[in-house]
Amino acid sequence: MQVGKRTISHLKRPSYTYENYRETANWLLAHTQQRPKVAIICGSGLGGLADLLENKTVFPYKDIPHFPHSTVEGHASQLVFGDLQGKQCVCMQGRFHFYEGYNLATVTYPVRVFFLLGVETLIVTNAAGGLNPSFKVGDIMLIKDHINMPGFAGQNPLCGPNDKRFGVRFPCMSDAYDKDLSRLAKEAAEELGFSAFIQQGVYCMLAGPTFETIAECKVLKTLGADAVGMSTAPEVVVARHCGLRVFGLSLITNEVVTDYESQKKANHEEVLETTKMRTMDLQGLVSNLLAKM
Numbered sequence: 001m002q003v004g005k006r007t008i009s010h011l012k013r014p015s016y017t018y019e020n021y022r023e024t025a026n027w028l029l030a031h032t033q034q035r036p037k038v039a040i041i042c043g044s045g046l047g048g049l050a051d052l053l054e055n056k057t058v059f060p061y062k063d064i065p066h067f068p069h070s071t072v073e074g075h076a077s078q079l080v081f082g083d084l085q086g087k088q089c090v091c092m093q094g095r096f097h098f099y100e101g102y103n104l105a106t107v108t109y110p111v112r113v114f115f116l117l118g119v120e121t122l123i124v125t126n127a128a129g130g131l132n133p134s135f136k137v138g139d140i141m142l143i144k145d146h147i148n149m150p151g152f153a154g155q156n157p158l159c160g161p162n163d164k165r166f167g168v169r170f171p172c173m174s175d176a177y178d179k180d181l182s183r184l185a186k187e188a189a190e191e192l193g194f195s196a197f198i199q200q201g202v203y204c205m206l207a208g209p210t211f212e213t214i215a216e217c218k219v220l221k222t223l224g225a226d227a228v229g230m231s232t233a234p235e236v237v238v239a240r241h242c243g244l245r246v247f248g249l250s251l252i253t254n255e256v257v258t259d260y261e262s263q264k265k266a267n268h269e270e271v272l273e274t275t276k277m278r279t280m281d282l283q284g285l286v287s288n289l290l291a292k293m
């Protein structure tokens with residue numbers, strides 16, 4: 001029995017209970033009249049998306065029960081509720097990354113809170129390195145699929161006991177990115193005259209925080225990835241588990257280095273610089289997409 005007990009104590013436990021998520025959601029519902037149907041996660045340097053919202057209510061993460069904090073430059077730490085194109089939205093200015101030392105339950109904590117708030121659609125954005133040789137810095141890639149590389153190594157946010165109140169034990173991921181939303185985003189981009197810098201492709205998440213070696217970039221290209229980053233896949237997995245529709249986009253902030261003769265070095269400063277260049281275009285695209293939804 002003793003052995004049995006010890007075995008059980010070694011089973012992976014969820015780091016949050018259903019009640020934790022519920023408490024966070026109830027606290028937010030008690031502190032705002034807004035009832036968002038759309039949630040937006042802002043990638044590195046892309047927090048300006050929250051500026052689009054009207055009638056804002058802002059909650060610093062530190063004031064929200066059970067909510068994690070963001071530690072990365074380019075990620076403010078606040079949840080912004082407000083209206084965009086007549087739709088009630090909630091926007092995460094600052095996301096959580098695995099490389100910050102958070103487990104994946106923490107990285108994805110807000111997504112389940114959004115579900116409990118009544119959110120139906122998740123828009124995820126990120127900064128990513130371009131692997132596809134036809135991509136240029138400043139391109140916006142509509143994500144058609146992802147490769148969850150940490151998942152290959154046993155780091156999937158759904159590992160551990162399944163709570164049916166969120167979703168099924170074995171969720172499908174072949175339809176992770178909503179085709180209708182992607183089509184609407186393409187239309188929205190065309191209307192704005194963005195066709196020259198809109199791409200579609202596969203996002204690969206690596207754990208980070210290191211940027212890739214040249215050999216790693218070559219492997220990722222061979223695997224069929226078009227862009228690489230350190231986020232998004234866990235949030236999308238958890239969103240799909242609880243039935244949210246997902247639309248994702250990557251801003252190609254840098255070209256990855258694949259040539260041993262190259263003097264270029266990936267760096268976070270370049271990533272943030274590129275986001276400044278495309279901030280207004282991204283805001284226009286998301287806003288126009290919301291108008292069509």
Ligand SMILES: O=P(O)(O)O[C@H]1O[C@H](CO)[C@@H](O)[C@H]1O
Binds near residue numbers: 043044097127231
């Ligand atoms: O994925 P987001 O949060 O946009 O940020 C990307 O940019 C940072 C590296 O410059 C990493 O955090 C990477 O994941």
Ligand SMILES: Nc1nc2[nH]cnc2c(=O)[nH]1
Binds near residue numbers: 210228
């Ligand atoms: N892993 C990774 N993440 C990024 N985020 C922005 N650019 C990059 C990149 O080149 N590699």
